[in-house]
Amino acid sequence: MDAIEIENLTKNYNGTAAVDSINLRIKQAELFGLLGPNGAGKTTMISMLSTILKPSSGNAKINGINISYQNSVRKLIGIVFQDPSLDDELTGMENLTFHSKLYHMPHELSKKRINDVLKLVDLEGKSKMLVKTYSGGMKRRLEIARGLLHHPKILFLDEPTLGLDPQTRRHIWEYIKKLNKEEKITIILTTHYMEEADYLCKRIAIIDHGKIVALGTPKKLKSSISSVKKPTLEDVFIWYTGHAIRDYEGPELDNIRFRARLGWKR
Numbered sequence: 282m283d284a285i286e287i288e289n290l291t292k293n294y295n296g297t298a299a300v301d302s303i304n305l306r307i308k309q310a311e312l313f314g315l316l317g318p319n320g321a322g323k324t325t326m327i328s329m330l331s332t333i334l335k336p337s338s339g340n341a342k343i344n345g346i347n348i349s350y351q352n353s354v355r356k357l358i359g360i361v362f363q364d365p366s367l368d369d370e371l372t373g374m375e376n377l378t379f380h381s382k383l384y385h386m387p388h389e390l391s392k393k394r395i396n397d398v399l400k401l402v403d404l405e406g407k408s409k410m411l412v413k414t415y416s417g418g419m420k421r422r423l424e425i426a427r428g429l430l431h432h433p434k435i436l437f438l439d440e441p442t443l444g445l446d447p448q449t450r451r452h453i454w455e456y457i458k459k460l461n462k463e464e465k466i467t468i469i470l471t472t473h474y475m476e477e478a479d480y481l482c483k484r485i486a487i488i489d490h491g492k493i494v495a496l497g498t499p500k501k502l503k504s505s506i507s508s509v510k511k512p513t514l515e516d517v518f519i520w521y522t523g524h525a526i527r528d529y530e531g532p533e534l535d536n537i538r539f540r541a542r543l544g545w546k547r
């Protein structure tokens with residue numbers, strides 16, 4: 282049984298497909314990368330697979346379970362969202378305890394798992410501090426710890442290292458590799474850092490306008506373009522998705538997203 286089976290998965294917003302009839306299979310314990318320009322549909326796809334968003338049509342199974350069975354699927358998965366989602370007014374420990382209660386984890390087990398995951402992300406000494414006093418990197422590490430707390434079989438990481446310094450990013454890469462190798466967790470990650478995808482991912486799908494435009498190992502993708510000598514993954518990305526800027530960067534992008542959520546049409 283594959284970890285993820287996706288069949289014709291589609292999400293339409295105002296008549297436009299954000300995810301357009303995607304078919305894809307991800308193997309057990311695979312470390313899989315989803316790459317694509319801003320607005321390509323990566324977060325929308327992860328949101329449907331993690332049962333946060335209902336597909337417009339098509340289907341997907343997580344470890345053989347249809348995503349329409351929300352509760353069963355949620356027990357199998359962990360997710361680190363693209364947008365920060367911690368409670369700043371609580372301590373690190375309180376954020377994790379709250380999450381363990383949401384998952385109905387028995388008290389003793391949750392105590393042990395909280396200690397384990399805090400150790401994993403090097404936050405043991407900081408767990409009693411309010412999250413609002415954490416740096417950006419500490420917050421991201423706490424979010425990863427939270428995603429792992431209930432021992433998921435499949436972990437979705439939506440831009441896990443966005444905005445982190447190179448040292449913290451490298452640390453997080455090593456956690457991700459370790460989790461995948463030692464705990465055999467299937468990991469699906471999105472990133473705009475090509476060296477990250479190249480270093481971590483066994484296979485990569487490049488998506489654009491909601492469709493998969495290239496799929497394969499980093500090596501195979503690089504060898505698929507002949508016009509560049511010794512192509513990097515960034516060359517591959519540009520080759521398949523073009524040079525046009527798809528979205529605005531920075532605060533303006535957040536503003537557009539916010540207005541899009543209110544139903545404002547571009």
Ligand SMILES: Nc1ncnc2c1ncn2[C@@H]1O[C@H](COP(=O)(O)OP(=O)(O)OP(=O)(O)O)[C@@H](O)[C@H]1O
Nearest residue numbers: 294299317318319320321322323324325326541542
């Ligand atoms: N709630 C929404 N209402 C309307 N349109 C939306 C909504 N959420 C996403 N979209 C649109 O769907 C498309 C895909 O967005 P999505 O967030 O999945 O892209 P992404 O690949 O994750 O981009 P990024 O790299 O910027 O995070 C975009 O055109 C976006 O504007």
Ligand SMILES: [Mg+2]
Nearest residue numbers: 323324325363
């Ligand atoms: Mg996104």
